[in-house]
Amino acid sequence: MRIAEIYSSLQGEGRLTGVPSALVRTSGCNLRCWFCDTPFTSWRPEGEDQDVSEILSVVENLKTTPGPWLAKMPAGESATLQHVILTGGEPMLHAELIPLTEQFRQRGWHITIETSGTLYLPVICDLMSISPKLASSTPINAGAWTTRHERDRNEPAVIRRLLEEYDYQLKFVIDSETDCTDVENWLREFAPIPPDRVWLMPQGVEPGELAQRSAWLIPYCERQGFHFCPRKHIEWFGPGRGT
Ligand code: SF4
Known part of the structure; x- marks a missing residue:
């Protein structure tokens, strides 16, 4: 499969925030969110094909190759790599x-898969981290991709199967307050979903825009019983690649 990058870091989002992890980032995506923070896997996919044995070898070698994330580890916490995150693009x-x-x-x-929840494969997975794409993710004036993204971004049958078969968390990217209404409608469609399975993260990679959206999103999450997802990896390492 085409691989954009493999590296180690701390998980920056969701239930396992702060856990040392190997990240395998596949290249290629069936969607084209306008705000995609990994355009090198979607709008302009990069990377070389690697087979399963090559990927395993690179990941196993990370166990003996300390990364810059070690400096962010709280004292006394284990820095042993036992978690792998399969992300993308769309893995x-x-x-x-x-x-x-x-x-x-x-x-x-321990295997986490990060997916938009639009495609199903019978994979082995300890945590299915689903990031459904709301209407506001659709790119404007992107030719065929505008139509294709809007057509494919919501696959209810796939979502239901992932929710039934795997331990899961739901992460929504929130750009404006309208998105909060869309999240509530989405959750009603797939009810019952406990609110503590839901993580809302502000759209953006710049500290200023993240702070602006966080100012209203944090109290909204508190009222709804959702988790606020602060994108800690940007705070720790900035928006660059390989972190
Ligand atoms: S689904 Fe994820 S990888 Fe694909 S375009 Fe959207 S944000 Fe980017």
């Missing part, structure tokens, strides 16, 4: 994800 585009997850399971890794 569920790649059928090789099935044998890859089997191999990670055999080697004892």
